[in-house]
Amino acid sequence: GSSSSSSGGSGKPATLKVGVIPIADVAPLYVGMKQGFFKQQKLTIQPKIANGGPEIVTATVSGDDDIGFSNTTSLIIAGSKNIPLQIVTQGVLGAKKASPDQAWDAVLVKKGSPIKSPKDLEGKTIAVNSLNNVGPLTINTALKKAGADYKKVKYLEVPFPDVNAALKAGRVDAAWVVEPFVSQGLAQGSKPVLFPYEQTSPSLTVANYFATKQYIAQNKDVVQRFAKAMNKSLEYAQSHPEAVRAAVPTYTKIPAAAAKKIKLPQWQADLNRPTIDLTANLAQQYGYIKSKPNLDDLIWKP
Amino acid sequence: MRRLPDRLLPWASVLGVLVLFELLPRVGILDSANFPPISQTLSTLAGQVVGSDLWTAVGNTLAGWALGLGIAAALAVPAGILIGSSRLVYRSLRGVIEFLRPVPSVALIPLAILIYGSGLQSKVFLAAFAAFWALLVQVLYGVQDVDPVATDTARSFGFSRTQRLLRVTLPSALPYIATGLRIASAVSLILSVTAELVIGSSGLGRSINVARSGGDVKLMYALIIATGVLGLVLNTALVAAERRVLRWHPAYR
Amino acid sequence: MLRVEHLKKTYGEDDQAVEAIGDIGFEVNENEFVCVVGPSGCGKTTLLKCMSGLLEPTSGEVRLHDQVIDGPPEKMALVFQEYSRSLFPWMSVRQNVAFPLRRKSLGKDEAKGLVESAVRSVDLDGVLDRFPWELSGGMQQRVAIARALAYQPEILLMDEPFASVDAQTRADLEDLILNVRKEYGVTVVFVTHDIDESVYLGNRIVVLTKSPTTVQELLDVNLPDERDQVETKELPEFARLRAHVYRSIKRKQPEAEPSTT
Amino acid sequence: MLRVEHLKKTYGEDDQAVEAIGDIGFEVNENEFVCVVGPSGCGKTTLLKCMSGLLEPTSGEVRLHDQVIDGPPEKMALVFQEYSRSLFPWMSVRQNVAFPLRRKSLGKDEAKGLVESAVRSVDLDGVLDRFPWELSGGMQQRVAIARALAYQPEILLMDEPFASVDAQTRADLEDLILNVRKEYGVTVVFVTHDIDESVYLGNRIVVLTKSPTTVQELLDVNLPDERDQVETKELPEFARLRAHVYRSIKRKQPEAEPSTT
Amino acid sequence: MTRRQNILAIGLEIAVPVLLLALWWVLSANSKTFYFPPLKDILTTFKDTWLFKRVGSDVVPSLERMFAGFFIAVVLGVVGGLLLGLSRRARRAAAPIVEFLRAIPPPALLPFAILVVGVGASMKIFVIAFVCVWPILLNTIDGVIGVAPTLRETTHVYGISNRDRLLRVMLPAASPQIFAGLRTAVSLALILMVISEMVASTNGIGYFVLQSQRTFAIPEMWSGILLLGILGYVLNGIFVLLEKRLLRWHRGARASALS
Numbered sequence A: 001g002s003s004s005s006s007s008g009g010s011g012k013p014a015t016l017k018v019g020v021i022p023i024a025d026v027a028p029l030y031v032g033m034k035q036g037f038f039k040q041q042k043l044t045i046q047p048k049i050a051n052g053g054p055e056i057v058t059a060t061v062s063g064d065d066d067i068g069f070s071n072t073t074s075l076i077i078a079g080s081k082n083i084p085l086q087i088v089t090q091g092v093l094g095a096k097k098a099s100p101d102q103a104w105d106a107v108l109v110k111k112g113s114p115i116k117s118p119k120d121l122e123g124k125t126i127a128v129n130s131l132n133n134v135g136p137l138t139i140n141t142a143l144k145k146a147g148a149d150y151k152k153v154k155y156l157e158v159p160f161p162d163v164n165a166a167l168k169a170g171r172v173d174a175a176w177v178v179e180p181f182v183s184q185g186l187a188q189g190s191k192p193v194l195f196p197y198e199q200t201s202p203s204l205t206v207a208n209y210f211a212t213k214q215y216i217a218q219n220k221d222v223v224q225r226f227a228k229a230m231n232k233s234l235e236y237a238q239s240h241p242e243a244v245r246a247a248v249p250t251y252t253k254i255p256a257a258a259a260k261k262i263k264l265p266q267w268q269a270d271l272n273r274p275t276i277d278l279t280a281n282l283a284q285q286y287g288y289i290k291s292k293p294n295l296d297d298l299i300w301k302p
Numbered sequence B: 001m002r003r004l005p006d007r008l009l010p011w012a013s014v015l016g017v018l019v020l021f022e023l024l025p026r027v028g029i030l031d032s033a034n035f036p037p038i039s040q041t042l043s044t045l046a047g048q049v050v051g052s053d054l055w056t057a058v059g060n061t062l063a064g065w066a067l068g069l070g071i072a073a074a075l076a077v078p079a080g081i082l083i084g085s086s087r088l089v090y091r092s093l094r095g096v097i098e099f100l101r102p103v104p105s106v107a108l109i110p111l112a113i114l115i116y117g118s119g120l121q122s123k124v125f126l127a128a129f130a131a132f133w134a135l136l137v138q139v140l141y142g143v144q145d146v147d148p149v150a151t152d153t154a155r156s157f158g159f160s161r162t163q164r165l166l167r168v169t170l171p172s173a174l175p176y177i178a179t180g181l182r183i184a185s186a187v188s189l190i191l192s193v194t195a196e197l198v199i200g201s202s203g204l205g206r207s208i209n210v211a212r213s214g215g216d217v218k219l220m221y222a223l224i225i226a227t228g229v230l231g232l233v234l235n236t237a238l239v240a241a242e243r244r245v246l247r248w249h250p251a252y253r
Numbered sequence C, D: 001m002l003r004v005e006h007l008k009k010t011y012g013e014d015d016q017a018v019e020a021i022g023d024i025g026f027e028v029n030e031n032e033f034v035c036v037v038g039p040s041g042c043g044k045t046t047l048l049k050c051m052s053g054l055l056e057p058t059s060g061e062v063r064l065h066d067q068v069i070d071g072p073p074e075k076m077a078l079v080f081q082e083y084s085r086s087l088f089p090w091m092s093v094r095q096n097v098a099f100p101l102r103r104k105s106l107g108k109d110e111a112k113g114l115v116e117s118a119v120r121s122v123d124l125d126g127v128l129d130r131f132p133w134e135l136s137g138g139m140q141q142r143v144a145i146a147r148a149l150a151y152q153p154e155i156l157l158m159d160e161p162f163a164s165v166d167a168q169t170r171a172d173l174e175d176l177i178l179n180v181r182k183e184y185g186v187t188v189v190f191v192t193h194d195i196d197e198s199v200y201l202g203n204r205i206v207v208l209t210k211s212p213t214t215v216q217e218l219l220d221v222n223l224p225d226e227r228d229q230v231e232t233k234e235l236p237e238f239a240r241l242r243a244h245v246y247r248s249i250k251r252k253q254p255e256a257e258p259s260t261t
Numbered sequence E: 001m002t003r004r005q006n007i008l009a010i011g012l013e014i015a016v017p018v019l020l021l022a023l024w025w026v027l028s029a030n031s032k033t034f035y036f037p038p039l040k041d042i043l044t045t046f047k048d049t050w051l052f053k054r055v056g057s058d059v060v061p062s063l064e065r066m067f068a069g070f071f072i073a074v075v076l077g078v079v080g081g082l083l084l085g086l087s088r089r090a091r092r093a094a095a096p097i098v099e100f101l102r103a104i105p106p107p108a109l110l111p112f113a114i115l116v117v118g119v120g121a122s123m124k125i126f127v128i129a130f131v132c133v134w135p136i137l138l139n140t141i142d143g144v145i146g147v148a149p150t151l152r153e154t155t156h157v158y159g160i161s162n163r164d165r166l167l168r169v170m171l172p173a174a175s176p177q178i179f180a181g182l183r184t185a186v187s188l189a190l191i192l193m194v195i196s197e198m199v200a201s202t203n204g205i206g207y208f209v210l211q212s213q214r215t216f217a218i219p220e221m222w223s224g225i226l227l228l229g230i231l232g233y234v235l236n237g238i239f240v241l242l243e244k245r246l247l248r249w250h251r252g253a254r255a256s257a258l259s
């Protein structure tokens, strides 16, 4: 349960448990805590590290977490199953451009692989961290845009941390990874052939902070303050990469040296609503969901 | 060649395995970027041992293990003895037991989070759930292996059913229970760590997950080794306790 | 006081059935010492188990003070033929002997006294704190006897209790049991293979036939109540009875094996 | 052929130590029948286990044909005192008896013949396909004897093998063993509590003292080789020997309990 | 047990689970909680999903992998257990390794398994076998070293060959305890079947359950769990039959302990 104040009572101090994943994407939360943006709103943040989106969704629904961080596709799927969740703020976005020096996700192939272009991926197996989710969703779209037949691609679920090893050992033909595993893979000599997020759409909304409708209804003021501080943190993080690079090793085990070199994602306060619509349409198109959720209902309006 | 003294045997085999896992990555049979030579892993581990993070994590994991195993034992041993000593009760519950036993704890994770949140309670629930079945089966078998002459002896002296269960069935079944406890102990540890890994309750599992997500392979393997060593230590303690309690058993005479 | 009536016991069912006891009936009076003799496998152990309520008879019944026995009566103790399995390996000799006393509400000292005097009477006071599996066969058997004695039963059922002890100890134990019976008025049913022993100890001897088992003969032993290992065995009546029992057992000998129907 | 030299056996260590055998030495010649008698707990079972190589002596040694025994020799069979625990509960009587024969390269029919004749000789042919736990104590003991006989050993060690059988069966089995010995030239070492039995069966009797155990007396039995349950036992020499053994055992009786150092 | 008691027992064996199911039905009938759908929904989903649409595509591959892993575990566990049970030195040498490996959580094992055996079926079989082997191994060892001393001595005296000693004495004598290990292992195998399908899977019951869980298809998830329970029940039934045959002597020898 939350120890936060009940609704109203503007400015009352509150403590928020926020479910996060130990990756660079959630750095703004930590940067914001360091910069005191949350304290300004009289909020104390307790980050809670979990394995992945579904666990965070469950923990949030159960009331164990107040706010959660999850990828947008998962939230759309949850919405289509009528789980009472609402997106509260932006979480993280894909890069503005599909170039190797900007994109923080990529489909990699092994050094010396015969796969040179997206078209070569047809008939091959690509490792993704989760099936029926943002990975295949954006890869399919990127392939389609590159003129390849996405239906000829097979997906296999391999967690990000294990995938570079699997790729190097030739267990899979290609692997979709995000930072820090892109850098790690490139260091092993792997080559990128696709930048799914960016090729799906520039500045694609990838993940969001969310809460349950019930929590929002009961803690309107707290949520509003959280959104304010979070948005400030997002903008700050985007403009202060060095602060992000300093924060990352404090809650992840990305070695400090690597943290200096990885490509950082894009953060902004704006939800980039059109890409959320796009994601929902694509999810339906690829059959991840039967019916599209009402996005106006899925996205909280302050 | 002279025979190695008994006391050195465990060390010898450990050394053998260490050498093996040093060489495999070194000669390139295993990819050294993804499976570092054991010496590097161990030095990472050594670095952890002097810090406090590891110990906090170990403490948290131990709490989950102890509570999980304790609850499982407190429930499974009496339940096993009661169920196992009556054919009728056994037959009527057998179906339910066999139905519930293979329900995987991992599939119960959402349930656990929902009911108990993502803290210690969830971890304990999952650990106790899994350990309970492992132990229950052992107790049931132990109860059925009691020498009938021993039971008849107690019966002939007019001991009531409860007293017989307590004083004859329980000690006779102890060897099975001991094995069961050792199995359940490992299961409880495994589930505690798994719960930490997946749900994110604090402990070794979460540390493993954080290291893994950050791509720090050495730290990840160091922590996995720490988990294994923890299991080894716990087991050694259990065996020592078992040796005391089961002094009369042929295995320890 | 103890009456066996048309007792029949069959192990197993249908085509696996083994008739252990065909039809046995006899009575044991208060403070009597009844010896049961019969060929190996004729059902003596089965009989004792039925009499103690451990086994349910297939038909017929056993009555104690006119009450049908359907579970071990409180005042009864049984010394098992399989003595080594009837001792609890996780208890020391002392604990084994003290074990049945837990049921009785005795003072700690009183229980301790009982245990120690019982163990002393079977000459094992040196090994009170050892475990059964550290003892020789004969010593284990004596522990089982001590346990029954310490319990102070009114009825004592013994299944070849002296099979594994040496001649000297056996004689001592025989006299011990006679003494206990006299002193505390215990009723004893005693299975033995030793015909001398049965005549020496018993007031009455039940001779069983081979299977399908019935009572071959009920024999009264009219020897003076005060028995003595040397004198009693020199009495002509002793020799006569002994020869009689021997012949009685032999009479049905040329029969077939236990029928495995 | 079999020589026991300054045998000493202590169980346990340090303050837990129990001296089971102090110092025993004697010799068994080819085709001899040696009976071992002694008080309960004096170390007879321990002695047999050392002689069969199952237990390592604390000091001293046992030699067979001048070779120190350090494991059970091939041509030896042992009938355990704990007969009920030495039978394999998952094997039928037939399988139990046949089991040791697997080692010998016998034809199937030959093995079957051996098993059946051994079982017949102990009068159990009716229960060939039953399991040990379906048998009475005496029957189990006879299965263990049959197993040893079917094995056709050159040396047969028996630990109170007739303790649980009735007088008649016992007499039959005694004669059976005598016969086997005569026919196949088997050497027998036989532990018994029955003094009559030891005199009736043995060529020589080893009388052991109480613990710390030594040899009290080695007694030659000068009875005619051809023995008969009635005639032999009526011989004056039989009565003399019997009385002698009895007294010999008694001589050391007033000693203390086995020392629990 | 008399015939009447037997009939009563069979009756109870059927009645108790049915009663519990009924209880579940009633209690969940009006459930609004997202994660606890009414049993009715679960059963409907169950029918739609498993009867028999996904049997060939998910159930069969899962079971194949499970049996393969379990079988390997049985062979390794029993053979290894017999050998370690017989030799104290081997036991001492192996103890630290065994205890170490036993404590490694299977999810933590996955990266190593992927590295060494790849991402195919063999990886899943490896993981299943790796975890199932321990209860069997421990029980076999304990069964062997707990064999009654007199039985051991009997085999020794009759110079029973090593092979017979292993297969005809130690194995049957330890078999009650081995069976206890097998029973524990078989349900572990089902559990591990799920865990092993956490990664690198494209089909299987565990894959289905986890995917359902991740995509918030809760009735589907419960239907998968239900199926696992049913499978566990059936597997157990097979074991009961096996045991009835193989451990007949044990039931007989221990008969009155259960009365």
Ligand SMILES: Nc1ncnc2c1ncn2[C@@H]1O[C@H](COP(=O)(O)OP(=O)(O)OP(=O)(O)O)[C@@H](O)[C@H]1O
Pocket (backbone or CB within 6 Å): C133, C134, C135, C136, C137, C138, C139, C164, C165, C166, D011, D012, D018, D019, D020, D039, D040, D041, D042, D043, D044, D045, D046, D047, D081, D211, D258
């Ligand atoms: N495993 C053991 N551990 C400790 N002491 C033992 C063990 N086995 C036997 N003893 C002791 O050794 C002594 C001799 O035992 P043993 O079984 O050889 O006697 P025995 O002559 O066969 O007696 P019995 O006629 O009663 O069978 C006894 O005092 C006994 O307590």
Ligand SMILES: Nc1ncnc2c1ncn2[C@@H]1O[C@H](COP(=O)(O)OP(=O)(O)OP(=O)(O)O)[C@@H](O)[C@H]1O
Pocket (backbone or CB within 6 Å): C011, C012, C018, C019, C020, C039, C040, C041, C042, C043, C044, C045, C046, C047, C081, C211, C258, D133, D134, D135, D136, D137, D138, D139, D164, D165, D166
């Ligand atoms: N559990 C059992 N199952 C089947 N048959 C049994 C069982 N117990 C005993 N029997 C059979 O019942 C008969 C009588 O056995 P019991 O043990 O009563 O004989 P006994 O007179 O005590 O023999 P002994 O003098 O050899 O001890 C035997 O034929 C035996 O095979």
Ligand SMILES: [Mg+2]
Pocket (backbone or CB within 6 Å): C044, C045, C046, C081, C159, D136, D137, D138
């Ligand atoms: Mg009997």
Ligand SMILES: [Mg+2]
Pocket (backbone or CB within 6 Å): C136, C137, C138, D044, D045, D046, D081, D159
């Ligand atoms: Mg002995």
